Amino acid sequence: MLNTITRRDFLKMGAASTAVLAIETQFGPIASAAERLVEGGRSVNRTSGLPRSFLPSTCMQCQAGCGNISYIEESRVVKIGGNPMHLSNQGSLCARGQAGINALYDPDRLLTPLKRAKGVRGNNDWISISWEEAYNEIAVAFSAARANPGDFVFLTDDLAQDYLGRRFTNAFGSPNAIGSTGVYDANKLVGTQLTWGRAGDMPDFANSKYILVFGANPLESNPQFVGIAKRFVDAMQQNQAKVVAFDIRLTNTSTRANEIYYVNPGTYALLALSMANVIMQEGLHNAAFIKEWTNVSPAELAQHLAQYTPERAEAETGVSALVIRRIATEFAATSPATTVTDAMLSNYANGVQNERAVMLLNIITGNIDSKGGLCMPVQYYLAEPDPVPSSPAPSVLSNPPDLPFAYQQAVEKTMEMIKDRKHGVNVLMTHGVNPVYSNPDMGMTEDVLKDQTLIPYHIAVTPFMNETAVLADIILPETTYLEDWDIEVRPSPELVPYVSLKQSVVPAMESAKSFYEIATQLAAMIGGGMEQYFAFGSVENYLKARIANIPGVKQAGGLDYLKQHGVWYDPKTRPNYASYMAGGFSTPSGKVEIYSQQLAEKGFAGMPSYEPIANFRELGANEMVLSIFDTAIQTDARTGNCMWLDEIQHDNPVWINPETAARLGIKDGEVVKLTRSHKSGDAKERSIQSTAYLTEGIHPEVVAMANGNGRAESGSVAEGEPLNSDEIKEIEPHALQDANMKLVWWKEKGAGIGVNAKQIVPVSPDPIGGGQAWGDVVVTVAKA
Amino acid sequence: MAGEKLEMARARAGLYGLMSRVFSDKPTAALLKGMKEPKMQESMASFEVPFDEEFLAGDDEQQAEELAVEYARLFLATGSHIAPYESVFVRGWAEDKPQLWGEATVEVSKFYEQAGLELREGQTPDHLGIELEAVAVMAECEAARRESGDAAGAAGLEELQRRFCQEHLKRWVPEFCEAVSRQAESGFYRGMADLTASLVRLHCGEEPIID
Numbered sequence: 001m002l003n004t005i006t007r008r009d010f011l012k013m014g015a016a017s018t019a020v021l022a023i024e025t026q027f028g029p030i031a032s033a034a035e036r037l038v039e040g041g042r043s044v045n046r047t048s049g050l051p052r053s054f055l056p057s058t059c060m061q062c063q064a065g066c067g068n069i070s071y072i073e074e075s076r077v078v079k080i081g082g083n084p085m086h087l088s089n090q091g092s093l094c095a096r097g098q099a100g101i102n103a104l105y106d107p108d109r110l111l112t113p114l115k116r117a118k119g120v121r122g123n124n125d126w127i128s129i130s131w132e133e134a135y136n137e138i139a140v141a142f143s144a145a146r147a148n149p150g151d152f153v154f155l156t157d158d159l160a161q162d163y164l165g166r167r168f169t170n171a172f173g174s175p176n177a178i179g180s181t182g183v184y185d186a187n188k189l190v191g192t193q194l195t196w197g198r199a200g201d202m203p204d205f206a207n208s209k210y211i212l213v214f215g216a217n218p219l220e221s222n223p224q225f226v227g228i229a230k231r232f233v234d235a236m237q238q239n240q241a242k243v244v245a246f247d248i249r250l251t252n253t254s255t256r257a258n259e260i261y262y263v264n265p266g267t268y269a270l271l272a273l274s275m276a277n278v279i280m281q282e283g284l285h286n287a288a289f290i291k292e293w294t295n296v297s298p299a300e301l302a303q304h305l306a307q308y309t310p311e312r313a314e315a316e317t318g319v320s321a322l323v324i325r326r327i328a329t330e331f332a333a334t335s336p337a338t339t340v341t342d343a344m345l346s347n348y349a350n351g352v353q354n355e356r357a358v359m360l361l362n363i364i365t366g367n368i369d370s371k372g373g374l375c376m377p378v379q380y381y382l383a384e385p386d387p388v389p390s391s392p393a394p395s396v397l398s399n400p401p402d403l404p405f406a407y408q409q410a411v412e413k414t415m416e417m418i419k420d421r422k423h424g425v426n427v428l429m430t431h432g433v434n435p436v437y438s439n440p441d442m443g444m445t446e447d448v449l450k451d452q453t454l455i456p457y458h459i460a461v462t463p464f465m466n467e468t469a470v471l472a473d474i475i476l477p478e479t480t481y482l483e484d485w486d487i488e489v490r491p492s493p494e495l496v497p498y499v500s501l502k503q504s505v506v507p508a509m510e511s512a513k514s515f516y517e518i519a520t521q522l523a524a525m526i527g528g529g530m531e532q533y534f535a536f537g538s539v540e541n542y543l544k545a546r547i548a549n550i551p552g553v554k555q556a557g558g559l560d561y562l563k564q565h566g567v568w569y570d571p572k573t574r575p576n577y578a579s580y581m582a583g584g585f586s587t588p589s590g591k592v593e594i595y596s597q598q599l600a601e602k603g604f605a606g607m608p609s610y611e612p613i614a615n616f617r618e619l620g621a622n623e624m625v626l627s628i629f630d631t632a633i634q635t636d637a638r639t640g641n642c643m644w645l646d647e648i649q650h651d652n653p654v655w656i657n658p659e660t661a662a663r664l665g666i667k668d669g670e671v672v673k674l675t676r677s678h679k680s681g682d683a684k685e686r687s688i689q690s691t692a693y694l695t696e697g698i699h700p701e702v703v704a705m706a707n708g709n710g711r712a713e714s715g716s717v718a719e720g721e722p723l724n725s726d727e728i729k730e731i732e733p734h735a736l737q738d739a740n741m742k743l744v745w746w747k748e749k750g751a752g753i754g755v756n757a758k759q760i761v762p763v764s765p766d767p768i769g770g771g772q773a774w775g776d777v778v779v780t781v782a783k784a
Numbered sequence: 785m786a787g788e789k790l791e792m793a794r795a796r797a798g799l800y801g802l803m804s805r806v807f808s809d810k811p812t813a814a815l816l817k818g819m820k821e822p823k824m825q826e827s828m829a830s831f832e833v834p835f836d837e838e839f840l841a842g843d844d845e846q847q848a849e850e851l852a853v854e855y856a857r858l859f860l861a862t863g864s865h866i867a868p869y870e871s872v873f874v875r876g877w878a879e880d881k882p883q884l885w886g887e888a889t890v891e892v893s894k895f896y897e898q899a900g901l902e903l904r905e906g907q908t909p910d911h912l913g914i915e916l917e918a919v920a921v922m923a924e925c926e927a928a929r930r931e932s933g934d935a936a937g938a939a940g941l942e943e944l945q946r947r948f949c950q951e952h953l954k955r956w957v958p959e960f961c962e963a964v965s966r967q968a969e970s971g972f973y974r975g976m977a978d979l980t981a982s983l984v985r986l987h988c989g990e991e992p993i994i995d
Contacts, residue, residue, distance in 0.1 A: 005831070005986060007792070013827035014795020017802035020818035075893065076885040105883035107867035112860055117853045126861050127852035128810055465862045509884070510906050643881045715862050 056083045056566025058488040058502040060481035061096035061103070061642075062635040063158065063184075064088065064225045065490045067566050068097050070482065070505040077101055077482065077506060086567045087494045088227035095633055095645060097226075102642035103480050104506070108715030109463055110477040111510040121450045121458075121471045124713070131511065134474060139525040141427055141457045142172065146528065149173030150395055151426040153418075155411060156180070157433045157638075161488070163382070163546075165431050168519045171389040171533040172526070175398040176423075182410040183438050185223065186771030187346035190405045191355030194596050196368070197586030200377045201359075202491055203338040204575070205231040205241075207372035210330065210337035213245040214268055214358045215345040219252040221630040222342055227493035232340075242334070244327050246271060246319065247344075248627055249655065249704050250697030259327075262699045265625040265775065266348055266613040267317040269357035272339075273610055274313035275328035276360045277305040284332035286366030293580065294363060294592045296607075301364070301594060304607045316612070332365050336372025344629065348775045349613055352405075352768040356596075356608040363592055371577050377491035378576070380499055385545035389533045397423045404602050406770020412439045412763045413770065418455070419448045428458045431515060432478070434637040436467035437711070440772055442759035443684025446471065461515060464641055470713040476518055483508045485516065485539050487546045487562075495575035499553055501543075501562035516542060604768055615679050615778050619701060622664055623677055624656075626777040627704040628757045634708025641715045651754035652706040653693035656781065660700050661692060666783055668694040674703065674760070677778040681762035688755045689784050703781055709754025789938070790930040796945075797923035799983060800916050806976045807859070807868060808913030810852035813844035820844075831982055833975035847972075854970050864967040866960065870910035873956035884908060892952055899944050912960065915952060916980075919945055919987075949988040957984045 059068040059080075067086025071079040080100050084091035113134040117125035129137075145152055152174040156162040159179030169177035181189060189199040205211065205218075205228065222228045235241040236256065245254035246263045254260045263271055279285050280302040290298050310321035331337050339358050346355045359374070367373030400406055400413050415435060417423055428449075436445045448454055449471040460472035463480045481502060488500040508514065516539050523534035536542040540559060547553045552570045553561070562568055584590035588597060600606035616625060633649040634640065654672055666672055675687040690705065698704050764773045805815065818824065820840055828834045839847070857863045869884055876887025885908070893909040896902070901921060907914055926941035961981035968974040 005982075007788075009827065009830040010799075010986070011791050011795045012823070013831060014792075014798040016798075016821070016824040016827045018794070018798030019821070020815065020824055021798065021801050021805065023814055023818040074890045076890065102881075102883070105885050107869065107872045107882055107884055108862055108865055109884065110861065114856060114861060117849075117856075124857075124861065124863050125853045126856040127849070128856050128860055470862075506885075507906065510908060713862055715865075 055503065055505040056085070056501070056564075057482065057505055058486075058500045058566070059093065059097040059100065060502065061100055061639060062094075062225060063223045063490075064227065065161075065488045065500060066093060066097060066226050067500060068093055068100070069566070070100075072505060075506065077104060082226070083566050085565055086500070087492055087496060087498045087569050088224060088490065088500075090227070090230060092226050092230060094226050095648065096635060096639055096642070099639065099642040099644040100480075100482055102644055103463070103639070104482045104509075106464065106641050106715060108465065108641060109480075109509070109512075110465060110469075110475060111512055112477060113511070114475040114477075116473045121452070121473070122446075124470055126475070131513070134476060135521055135525055137474060138459055138522060141459075142522070142526045145172075145426040146526075148424065148426055150175065150392065151424045152176065152429075153397065153414070153425050153427070154178065154429045154431065155414070155433050155435060156431045159409065162431060162515075163384075164515055164519050167384075167389060167533060168523065170391055171523060171530045173392055175392040175394050178397065178411050178414050179409050180411045180433055180435075180438060182406065182412050182414075182765065182770055183440070183772045183774075185343035185346065186406060186409050187348075187351030187766045187769030188341060188343060188355050188771075189409075190769035190771070191346060191352040192359065194352070194405070194593065194598060195356055195359050195363075195587075196376060196592050198376045200491060201341075202375045202377045202493060202495060203228075203340045204336070204370075204372050204375050204495060205235040205338070205340075205493075207239070208235045208336055208338050209239050209241050209372060210334040211235060211241055211243045212327070212331055212337070212339045212358075212361065213243060213247070213253055213257060214272065214339055214341050214354075215247050215263075216340045216342040217247075217251040217253045217344065217629070218340055218342070219256065220632040224491060224493050225632070231493055242330070244330075248625075248699040248702045249629065250695075251629075252632070255697075259323075261319045261323060264316065264318040264616075265627070265699065265702055266350065266616045267313075267610070268345055269350060269354045269608070270308060270313050270610040270612075271317045271319055271324070272354075272357040272361055273305060273308035273608060274310050274317075274324050275331070276357070276364055277302075277308045278310060278325050278328035279332045279361070279364055280305055282329060282332070284329060285364040289366035289368070290364060290594075293368070293585075294594045295587075295589045296594045308610065331361065335365075335367075336370055337365060337367050338362060338372065338374045343771075344627075344775070346766070346769070346771065347773060349764065349766050349773045350611040351766040351771055351773065353605065353609055353611055357610065360594065360608050363594060368592065369578055369580055371575070375495055375575070375577070376579065378495050378497050379491045380489045380497040380550055382487055382489060382546040383549040385536065385542065385548075387532055395423060400770065403765060403767065403770040405598075405768055406765065410765055410770035411435060412441075412772045413765055415439060415441075415445050415448050416763045419444060421454070425455050426457065428455045429461065430458070430468055430472070431461045434466045434468045436471070437637040437756060438758070440758055440761040440763050440774070441683035441685075442467075442756060444763070447684070461518060463512065464715065466637060466640075466714045467712050477512045478518070479504070479508045479512045479514045482506065483512065484514050485543060487543055492569075495577075496569055496573045498567050498569035499547055499550060499562065500567045501559075503563055503566075514539070599768065602768075613776055615677075615776055619778065620677075620780070622780050622782060623778050624660070624701055624703045624781050625775070626674065626757070626761075626779045627702050628707050628761075628774055629704055631706050631708065634706070636708055637711070640708065640711040646753075649706060649708065651690070652709040652757065653691045654781070655693050655695055655698040655702075655704040657698050657700040657702075658694045658696065660781075661694050664781060664783075666692050666694075666781070668692060671784040673782055673784040674757075674779040675782075676760045676762075677780060680776065680778045681764055683760055683762040685759045688757055688760055690755050690757075703779065705757040706754075707758070710756035711753065789942075790927055793923045793927040793930060793938075793942075796987070797920045797927060800920035800923060803976070803980045803983060804913045804916035804920055807916065807980070808911075810855040811848050811972070813848045816844045816847055816851075828975070828979070831979055833979045833982075835975070836971055839971060851970060851972055854968065854973060858964060858967060858973060866963050866967060868912040868960060869908060870912075870915065870952060870956050873959055888952075888955075895948060895952070899948075910952075912957070915948075915957075919948060919953070922948070945987075949984070953984050954988040957981065 066089035067083030082093035243257040245257035460469035871886030871888040929938040961977040964977035
């Protein structure tokens with residue numbers, strides 16, 4: 001390092017530098033000197049023109065879309081809280097929502113378009129390019145793809161929420177806009193759709209007096225998380241509702257239940273059907289409702305259920321016949337009552353049947369769309385601005401032929417089909433989705449994405465680098481949800497529909513752009529008629545067009561109202577219980593389809609049935625069922641770069657029952673290896689390692705691990721390193737590293753960053769719902 | 785004396801401008817070519833960071849391509865990524881982690897406002913390239929005032945630059961440059977990091993400029 005320098009040297013250097021700058025004309029001064037001082041006392045948000053103190057918006061850190069408020073000081077968000085006005089979360093906001101600041105201000109954010117340097121995908125060699133260059137290159141790729149528009153594949157997280165993505169895909173002429181419910185709750189959506197003609201449900205906890213929890217965990221994870229959790233608590237505290245939980249694990253929810261019972265894995269349907277059997281046998285069912293509003297008679301149903309005796313259920317489920325009879329009786333005798341399920345119930349090969357079996361309990365007791373019962377989801381449906389692109393004919397990707405009910409959602413199947421060359425791809429665009437991490441068989445997904453013969457061109461639209469984006473050819477830095485605009489609607493836990501606004505609470509950072517901008521620009525450049533579907537003129541016009549079919553919003557003040565309040569709903573609206581009275585159910589029969597002709601036609605059991613999981617029979621001495629569960633802290637791949645969340649959940653030890661552990665000679669804290677059993681199919685990775693966490697809180701035949709850990713290519717915080725350790729040639733401490741090391745204390749502790757348990761799970765959808773059967777995997781457990 | 789100060793201000797503007805350019809975007813062939821000019825190389829030698837012979841002889845276009853990859857790896861993507869923002873290195877008392885738009889960013893932003901500097905939309909105030917350019921602009925203004933005989937104005941700008949040095953650059957730039965120097969695979973970024981560290985140390989008074 002220099003110790004002294006002469007003035008002459010300095011002057012010469014300065015002159016030479018000025019000369020160099022003059023040669024390179026493309027880079028000009030970015031700051032112009034102004035003589036004026038900025039007036040004090042003003043505090044105006046440049047985006048919305050509102051006083052710069054707080055701005056409501058919609059959180060996107062998970063599925064729920066809660067109303068949030070960003071508190072802004074001196075151009076930056078300093079705190080995020082819940083919006084008290086919002087019908088869903090009513091002012092509360094979970095850890096993820098609070099940690100939105102970590103995402104917005106992540107030092108590892110991508111802020112400029114990146115193009116893959118020469119070499120193979122995954123090398124992580126990039127060069128920055130301008131947006132103009134990026135758009136030009138992408139437009140060229142799309143123009144070439146015009147010859148086979150159906151080979152354009154668009155992967156996104158939630159197809160309902162990503163309207164622009166769907167529209168873009170269809171406008172280009174492809175049916176292949178594919179969402180990710182396949183790796184989340186597709187089976188539940190299909191199960192409910194087949195039964196009462198609507199995808200999903202909404203238990204009316206706030207008015208319930210009895211709640212049966214089947215494998216669900218509303219106090220930690222749910223598509224409407226905070227809103228549903230609050231009302232669940234209301235039920236317990238205000239209604240003194242009795243809660244009985246059936247699960248394979250102790251959760252935040254089940255530990256607050258009045259009674260909790262372990263259920264042998266994969267046997268939920270048998271448990272529910274035996275309870276339904278008891279209710280019918282004891283004459284406790286609502287005969288009138290069954291006769292009038294379902295498509296079977298009580299006698300037919302009782303006959304079908306007779307095979308599911310409590311004794312049989314006791315033998316297979318592990319729940320005693322006495323308990324089955326008592327709980328069934330209590331449930332039927334208490335009004336109002338409801339069940340609650342979520343993806344954990346139906347992420348099995350028999351997932352759809354599990355869902356239909358549990359729904360049956362509500363159906364036969366008349367707790368359907370009733371106050372305090374299991375209600376049909378209620379939400380606004382947004383307008384599609386004219387002109388609307390036509391829906392191209394389905395493909396094997398959008399409608400896999402062997403998954404008749406899995407439309408545009410079986411993303412795990414998508415990767416497999418591409419690998420098996422069942423469908424060609426010319427351009428792949430991934431938007432806010434990370435299939436490498438989120439899908440089963442991570443190794444296979446990676447191989448597919450690395451293979452340029454399978455996927456010639458991959459555009460990743462994302463604010464952050466991740467396991468999928470690192471395999472792209474071009475990365476477009478997207479704005480985070482705090483710098484983005486859209487209209488958001490979700491099923492309402494209040495059973496009153498609402499319109500929520502997602503608005504930019506601070507200007508887009510550096511070169512990040514919203515998907516609206518990206519799609520609009522690309523559509524214009526690709527042209528050939530596509531541009532007409534993205535000719536809104538401004539994002540404001542687009543937003544207004546989306547709410548054009550909800551007259552109340554306009555009357556209240558439209559977009560301006562939403563900007564100020566974050567949410568609109570009709571204050572005069574009350575829950576429309578028994579809505580089916582006005583026109584029946586949206587099923588082929590117009591009734592609740594206890595018997596599904598649609599299922600029978602495809603060769604599946606038409607009545608809710610118990611179909612045992614073959615894998616689970618005769619488990620070997622050290623064979624366990626692997627359960628991967630969601631937490632209240634990490635949302636799969638979405639939140640790994642949020643430091644506050646990583647501090648709470650930075651690794652995922654293996655939950656193992658102490659009896660089981662003793663038998664296997666495993667001590668608490670020891671490193672264990674989980675190896676997928678051969679009976680559980682094939683995935684590239686066969687085993688994972690983590691530390692054992694001995695707890696009574698897990699069924700003796702189950703081992704469980706949290707989802708959301710073991711991130712890679714996701715920045716320093718997610719990876720628990722100040723710098724990517726592969727790239728460091730010699731780690732010599734310097735201040736930044738030191739500072740980060742101290743903050744990322746879990747790395748010091750040796751706990752590591754956990755592991756992506758999903759990588760050893762093979763692609764295996766429920767044949768009915770197309771939803772990945774995460775829960776079917778059998779592993780052997782041994783000391784590593 | 786005024787003449788000397790004028791020369792120094794101009795030199796500062798040039799140097800800081802160049803350093804700003806280096807850390808704001810990947811290098812172009814034109815930039816590399818300009819830096820390879822003998823006058824520049826002579827100067828870089830006096831700062832102990834000349835290009836080595838191999839680099840001097842190399843093809844500008846190809847080198848620009850290779851350095852673009854390193855630029856992305858060091859400053860843009862994950863990997864060796866060293867986020868070039870003051871708030872990542874200097875944490876406010878209320879902050880528990882390095883982040884963009886931290887308290888330091890606000891301080892820098894306020895400084896620009898007071899100094900009459902205006903940022904283009906979308907820029908982050910405490911990005912290294914922006915901070916270096918801020919000094920370059922202030923130095924230019926200082927030079928302009930000296931030329932027009934406005935001694936008081938010039939002194940004011942001199943003071944602003946001194947303050948910016950002490951309150952901001954000095955707090956993190958040498959440390960940032962050290963990290964870059966360690967992680968850089970190319971002599972180019974190692975050299976530029978060393979040069980910037982020297983420059984800041986000089987300007988911020990750690991090493992005197994001797995006559």
